[in-house]
Amino acid sequence: xxxxxxxxxxxxxxxxxxxxxxxxxxxxxxxxxxxxxxxxxxxxxxxxxxxxxxxxxxxxxxxxxxxxxxxxxxxxxxxxxxxxxxxxxxxxxxxxxxxxxxxxxxxxxxxxxxxxxxxxxxxxxxxxxxxxxxxxxxxxxxxxxxxxxxxxxxxxxxxxxxxxxxxxxxxxxxxxxxxxxxxxxxxxxxxxxxxxxxxxxxxxxxxxxxxxxxxxxxxxxxxxxxxxxxxxxxxxxxxxxxxxxxxxxxxxxxxxxxxxxxxxxxxxxxxxxxxxxxxxxxxxxxxxxxxxxxxxxxxxxxxxxxxxxxxxxxxx
Numbered sequence: 191x192x193x194x195x196x197x198x199x200x201x202x203x204x205x206x207x208x209x210x211x212x213x214x215x216x217x218x219x220x221x222x223x224x225x226x227x228x229x230x231x232x233x234x235x236x237x238x239x240x241x242x243x244x245x246x247x248x249x250x251x252x253x254x255x256x257x258x259x260x261x262x263x264x265x266x267x268x269x270x271x272x273x274x275x276x277x278x279x280x281x282x283x284x285x286x287x288x289x290x291x292x293x294x295x296x297x298x299x300x301x302x303x304x305x306x307x308x309x310x311x312x313x314x315x316x317x318x319x320x321x322x323x324x325x326x327x328x329x330x331x332x333x334x335x336x337x338x339x340x341x342x343x344x345x346x347x348x349x350x351x352x353x354x355x356x357x358x359x360x361x362x363x364x365x366x367x368x369x370x371x372x373x374x375x376x377x378x379x380x381x382x383x384x385x386x387x388x389x390x391x392x393x394x395x396x397x398x399x400x401x402x403x404x405x406x407x408x409x410x411x412x413x414x415x416x417x418x419x420x421x422x423x424x425x426x427x428x429x430x431x432x433x434x435x436x437x438x439x440x441x442x443x444x445x446x447x448x449x450x451x452x453x454x455x456x457x458x459x460x461x462x463x464x465x466x467x468x469x470x471x472x473x474x475x476x477x478x479x480x481x482x483x484x485x486x487x488x489x490x491x492x493x494x495x496x497x498x499x500x501x502x503x504x505x506x
Contacts, residue, residue, distance in 0.1 A: 202204040212320060221438075223261035223470045223497040224248045226229070227297055233420055233427055233482055234443050234461035242297055245472045245496075247276070251301040252289060256281045260289065262314045262361075263493040264481045265296075266324070272296045273345045274493060275326070277313040278304055285311040288328055290345055296491050306339065306348050314361045316418070320393060325351075330456060331358045337374070338394070355388070355397055365419040367426060367449065373397065373462040374428060376414045383410035383433070389451060416441045417480040428456065431478040432463060438478035438497060441465035465494060474498045478493040 224245035230236035238244050249257040258279040265274040271292055278289035288306035291299040306312060310332035317326045324341040326348060336355040341346040354373075362375040373388040385406035390397045406413040416431040426446035432439045440463040448455035465477040473496025482492035 210307050218502060219499045220502045221259070221475060221497045222249070222500045223259040223279075223495055225260050225263045225274075225493060226473070227299075228396075228480075228492045228494050230482070231488045232461075233422070233484075233490060234448065234459050234464050236464060236480070236482070236490065236492050236494070243423070246297070246299045247274075247291055247301065248472075249279075251291075251299075252278055253301065254303050255283075255287070259434065259496045261497075262329075262479055263495060264315055264317045265483070265493050266319065267296075267483070268324075268344065270294065274299060275305070275315040275317050275345075276495075280304075280307075286313040288296055288312050288315045288326075292345075303346075305346050308333070316363060318364065325393070327354070327362055329359070329361055331360050331378070334358055336362055350392060354395055354494075361415040361431075363415040363417070363419050363428075364491075365421055365426070367421055369470075370451070371397075372419075372449070374415050374419065377404075383408045383413045385413040385415075385430075387454060390439065398451075400454060401452060405454055405456075412442060412444070416478055418482070422484075427459075429464075429480050433478070436476065438476040439467070441477055441480050441494075454499060465496075467496065472496060472498050 209486045225247040226244035227242050227246050229234040229239050241310040247260050250261050258281045261277045263274050263276040265272055275321050276289055276379050277286045281289050287304045290302045290305045293299045297440045314329040315326050324344050326339040330337045336353045336359045340351045342349050358378040360376040364373050371390045375386050377386045384404045387400040387403040387405050388397045410433040412430050414431040417429040420427040428444045430442045432442050443459045443461040443464050444456045446456045468474050475497040476488045477496040479495045482490050485491050
């Protein structure tokens with residue numbers, strides 16, 4: 191009898207162990223994005239300084255939600271402080287939310303909290319100031335619209351103002367030039383590597399598609415927006431993700447040479463690509479975003495992102 195009980199007990203233990211093994215983790219590669227601060231002497235020449243411990247923000251800095259990664263940083267300077275807004279990938283909700291970090295010098299950053307979340311995915315929080323108010327057009331393609339938000343208590347509280355456009359828009363980048371608003375965006379289902387272009391007299395619209403749009407067709411090297419559009423007097427600079435042979439590979443820079451409601455032309459600058467993956471470390475996989483600011487005549491500060499492939503385990 192004791193032998194039978196022992197065999198039965200071993201059998202039950204074996205079942206339990208087998209069930210546990212069946213639920214244990216399997217290993218896969220995952221892209222882990224982080225945020226860094228770069229310096230430069232032109233809007234096309236940036237590097238990671240030795241006196242900055244990059245990356246300055248990772249998923250580990252996010253304390254109010256369980257994050258998988260942080261990416262798509264945009265920053266503004268208001269008063270004595272810098273404010274950075276970025277995507278926080280919420281691991282529990284499985285969608286992006288908009289986080290905030292604050293800095294006194296633009297180099298050392300203190301994560302605060304998630305400041306904007308919706309029932310759908312948010313990313314690429316393009317923040318800009320207009321008539322003494324701050325606005326944001328985050329990517330919200332899951333909502334099938336391009337949504338405009340306004341800060342009612344900057345930088346922590348934002349409210350939805352309205353839809354600028356309806357459709358599936360990715361990484362929309364807005365700028366103002368010669369009394370008009372202009373907007374680069376990648377639209378689905380027009381196809382991967384297709385850049386569309388819109389303009390409007392008023393921020394709220396109506397937005398009109400440019401007659402030259404789409405200005406790029408089927409070229410993943412140059413189409414998808416990769417950060418803030420710079421307007422330096424009469425010079426306009428567009429940054430683009432190089433998404434070939436893989437997503438988030440490099441960042442390229444283009445100078446707009448002709449712009450009107452009827453014409454558009456651009457050329458890639460000689461220094462392009464301006465951001466590339468490193469040989470090892472936090473950005474060895476690639477880089478796909480930049481938001482640069484002039485500090486002095488020959489000094490620039492930029493927030494960028496990059497990723498490395500890491501091995502993670504998941505429960506079946």
